Amino acid sequence: MPWKLDQFGMRPDNMQFGYYQGDGIDYHEVYRGYDDAHRWHARRGKEPPVVAGPIKITQHTGPKKLPDYFYGATSDAIVVSQRFRDLVEKFDPVQHLLIPCEICDKKSGEAKEGEYFYFKPLGFVKNGIVVEESDVKERVSPKTGKVTGYETTGTPPRLMWRQSVIADRHLWADPLFHRAVVVSDELQEAMVAAGISGMQWHESRISEKFL
Numbered sequence: 712m713p714w715k716l717d718q719f720g721m722r723p724d725n726m727q728f729g730y731y732q733g734d735g736i737d738y739h740e741v742y743r744g745y746d747d748a749h750r751w752h753a754r755r756g757k758e759p760p761v762v763a764g765p766i767k768i769t770q771h772t773g774p775k776k777l778p779d780y781f782y783g784a785t786s787d788a789i790v791v792s793q794r795f796r797d798l799v800e801k802f803d804p805v806q807h808l809l810i811p812c813e814i815c816d817k818k819s820g821e822a823k824e825g826e827y828f829y830f831k832p833l834g835f836v837k838n839g840i841v842v843e844e845s846d847v848k849e850r851v852s853p854k855t856g857k858v859t860g861y862e863t864t865g866t867p868p869r870l871m872w873r874q875s876v877i878a879d880r881h882l883w884a885d886p887l888f889h890r891a892v893v894v895s896d897e898l899q900e901a902m903v904a905a906g907i908s909g910m911q912w913h914e915s916r917i918s919e920k921f922l
Contacts, residue, residue, distance in 0.1 A: 713872060714899045715913040716780065716892045725774070728784045731767030731815055738766050742788060742829065743830040745810060749831045753889035754859070759833055764811035766829055771817050779908025783812070783829065787890060790814075793826040796906055802881040802898045805834030835886040836876045843920070844871035847888065867913040874917050 724899040730738040741763075748760040768784045770777075779792040787831060790812055799807060809828040816823065846865030849858045869892070877883065884891055893915055894902070902910075 713870075713893045713917055714917040715867065715870060715878075716852070716894060716910045717867065717913060721911070725772055726781065726830075727771040728814075729767050729772065729876060730784045731772060731813075733820070733867055736767075738768070740786070741918065745829070746787060749808060750889065753835050753886040759808050761877055762808070762810050765813045766810055767813045769815050769817045770823070773856075775823075776882075777814070777825075777827070779907045780909035788833065789830045789892070791826050791830040793828075794905065795830075796828060796900075798898065798905060798907065799882055799902055802838055802895070803834075803883075803887075804879060805882075807831065807833045807882070830891070832882060832884040832892050834880070834883065835889060836872075836880065836883045837886055838871050839876045839883065839885040840888060841871040841873060844916075844918075845869060849887075858887065861864050861885070862878070870915040872915060872917045877917060909920070 740921045745760055746764075747871075748757070749755070751757045768788075768790075777790075779795045781790055782788060783790040786888070791809070796809055808831040810830075812827040812829050813822045814827055815821065840861065842849065846863055846868035847861040847870070848864055850860045850862050851857065852859050853914070870891070874894070877895075881895040883893055899912060
């Protein structure tokens with residue numbers, strides 16, 4: 712079965728981040744630009760943004776050794792380690808958006824060791840979620856009557872995926888639910904075996920009867 716990823720414990724009280732200040736660059740605006748481009752890529756298939764990076768964030772509190780998967784300065788900003796990236800690139804045929812991220816200590820201003828990236832899934836699986844078998848409902852635009860996204864009806868939401876749409880993918884998201892990152896059994900097992908830290912796993916389902 713596939714697995715939806717979330718940060719372990721969502722955002723622990725001992726881990727707080729903010730966008731870096733001090734070099735005249737508004738990193739929050741830089742990130743918002745990537746975030747908006749990613750959303751329009753999901754909805755309209757526009758080309759993903761060219762990565763300029765790095766985006767700097769400041770670690771206010773938290774452990775010296777960071778996990779491999781965590782939320783950065785906002786709950787929408789997923790940060791991953793090089794180890795996480797290596798496994799994703801080994802398993803999944805799609806090149807995802809991985810924006811270089813420099814994490815600075817608030818007190819010393821020094822950058823932490825290791826390579827980190829803001830992470831966003833690409834190569835969306837259109838019509839991947841079986842709505843009637845999942846804990847989601849359609850969000851409809853009152854102006855156009857078109858479906859603009861899915862809203863969850865459960866926590867965590869149970870998701871049913873179409874096998875015919877998933878095909879050979881190992882990490883994916885539906886364009887109408889583009890912030891929900893899902894991985895295959897094989898990739899999940901590899902992450903557990905490698906000791907990739909920071910996420911909690913929520914079971915999804917996959918079925919061949921929904922085409």
